[in-house]
Amino acid sequence: MYVAVKGGERAIENAHRLLAEERRGDPAVPELTLAQIDQQLAHAVDRVMTEGSLYDRELAALAVKQARGDLIEAIFLLRAYRTTLPRFGASEPVDTGEMVVRRRISATFKDIPGGQVLGPTFDYTHRLLDFTLAAEGAPVAAAEEAEQSVAAMPRVTDILGRDGLFEAETAEDDAPVGDVTRDPLEFPADRDLRLQVLARGDEGFLLALGYSTQRGYGNNHPFAGEIRLGEVDVEFVPEELGFPVELGEVTVTECQMVNQFKGSATMPPQFTRGYGLTFGHCERKAMSMALVDRALRARELGEEAAAPAQDEEFVLAHADNVQATGFVEHLKLPHYVDFQAELVMVRAMRDAAEQDNSRKVAAE
């Protein structure tokens, strides 16, 4: 139990002033602008938007700056900010099939309509520190190529789903959509809630869980069916208009994992799917999310759920890094009264133990 303490206002204020000074650092070094963070630390902004569950590049950049690059603190700031705004409603589901694709790869099918597009990727770099970045200088301009086909790139899973070897994902739009920001999570949770929690969930936690499934803790034989990055339009139907209005575009990363499935009483042997979707370019997160989404479908697919990644309550209750850090870090706050009570109790237990011992010695 936590009992409130009083006092310390002056010290706390001074601590925050010291923090502000240290955040700024050496005044001889130019201060970062939000635009610089947005443009040059783009993946930090992407992660903060995804796990902060709020798409706004400028706010996420501000949070990164205020948190001095501590991304979980930045995510916390963004989550706190969103509670100050009213919600106008929910968008139409974004159509990732209509994405303006900047990157799209499939590890399962070499020849896909639209081709394999590497886009801006760390893949195939040598992971050698590039000292030219330590000096200032403009990079070589990106190459351009007039496209052979401007046709939309269909999702790999849609093309290959047609012969029935892939599990179909069908819309059930009569069902309401669960929202963990409105209602407390209850178990068992449906897939809509699971996907929301995973989308907001900590990248590191999901990465470790996804990795654990690959190492045999609930192995589900995954392949990266498709990963795509690009911009999708977000449409919203305002009540007063009654038709969908485009609000703008958001950058998203989507991952479709395909997994071997032996089949069940109701489903023939086929490939099943795990799904990952994030704001911005968060590829590792999207892949991890897809692995864990598939692992959490064990119950629904009639598989034995024995591994940690398949344990819905364990995964969903611990995926949120704001909740996790809140509970872990609250241990730093004064627990004097609490601890005093424990101290009294431990002393009493020691006294009792000593008396016990001396009685035993006396009896011998």
Added chain:
Amino acid sequence: MNMTTHPQSNEPAKSTATDTRRAWMAVLAKAPTDALVRAWGAMSGKPAYRHLRRPETGLVMVRGRAGGTGQRFNLGEMTVSRCAVALENGIVGHGYVAGRDHRKAELAAIFDALLQDSDRRAEVEALVTRPLSEAQAARKAERRRKAAATRVEFLTMVRDR
């Protein structure tokens, strides 16, 4: 919504008018604020307007679908600003734009109203939406060309064959 130009068939006319309006609203929503401010500044005969809804910022929950085509789920929210204005002739314009920029939402609403006015549409299209739409298409095409330059042909190496 200029229904008078399609007196014959109400229903298709309505949907066409709505599609046209959706298209210009999308262009306005994706425009940079300074481009809208410049266009407004360059406009002669600025109309008088009053607010039906003052500019305000809120959130829209962005939804996705499992597997891209399946069950809907909540991905996360985005900031959105909105505004509604009425011109003196009674035409009402709405602005719904991503972000927290009140001025942008307001200008989007004003231009939306003007574009519904058949007397002013051509002028506003020429000054605002057409150049914006062309710039947006050009940016999209550039992104596509840069992505296309990274298209790769992987060869499968098969042994003993």
